[in-house]
Amino acid sequence: MGAVNGVLILGGAILVAIGLSRARGPWERYRALKAQDENIARYEAWRGGLREESKTGASVAMEILQRQARIGALVAIFGAVLVVVGLFVR
Numbered sequence: 001m002g003a004v005n006g007v008l009i010l011g012g013a014i015l016v017a018i019g020l021s022r023a024r025g026p027w028e029r030y031r032a033l034k035a036q037d038e039n040i041a042r043y044e045a046w047r048g049g050l051r052e053e054s055k056t057g058a059s060v061a062m063e064i065l066q067r068q069a070r071i072g073a074l075v076a077i078f079g080a081v082l083v084v085v086g087l088f089v090r
Contacts, residue, residue, distance in 0.1 A: 002089075002090070004086075004089055005086045005087070005089055005090075006086070007086075008082050008083070008085055008086025008089065009082075009083050009086035009087065011079070011082055011086075012079040012080065012081070012082030012083035012084075012085075012086060013079065013083060014079065015075055015076065015078055015079025015082060016076045016079035016080055016083070017079075018072075018075060018076075018079070019072045019073060019074070019075030019076025019077070019078070019079055020072065020076050021072075022068070022071070022072030022075060023068075023069045023070075023071075023072025023073045023075075023076065024072075026065040026066075026068035026069040026072070027065070027069040027072075029065050030062055030065035030066050030069060033058055033061060033062050033065065034062060036058070037058055037059070037062070
């Protein structure tokens with residue numbers, strides 16, 4: 001294994017770890033907020049009330065959390081690509 005291969009594999013592995021750690025927290029908070037929002041929608045439908053479709057603080061937070069999770073996942077994917085490239089570069 002050459003120096004370039006090692007650097008690519010090591011750098012890719014580090015990016016995968018960073019990306020996964022950055023995506024995990026926002027994704028878990030997003031899923032919790034989404035479940036809470038769905039529960040509120042079910043309750044309001046059961047109660048017979050109409051729910052406004054305007055943006056709420058929770059919907060804005062879900063958009064932000066989804067964007068953060070997506071960025072973390074992209075970093076992890078880029079790291080995985082670097083690992084694969086490191087395995088095939090001679």
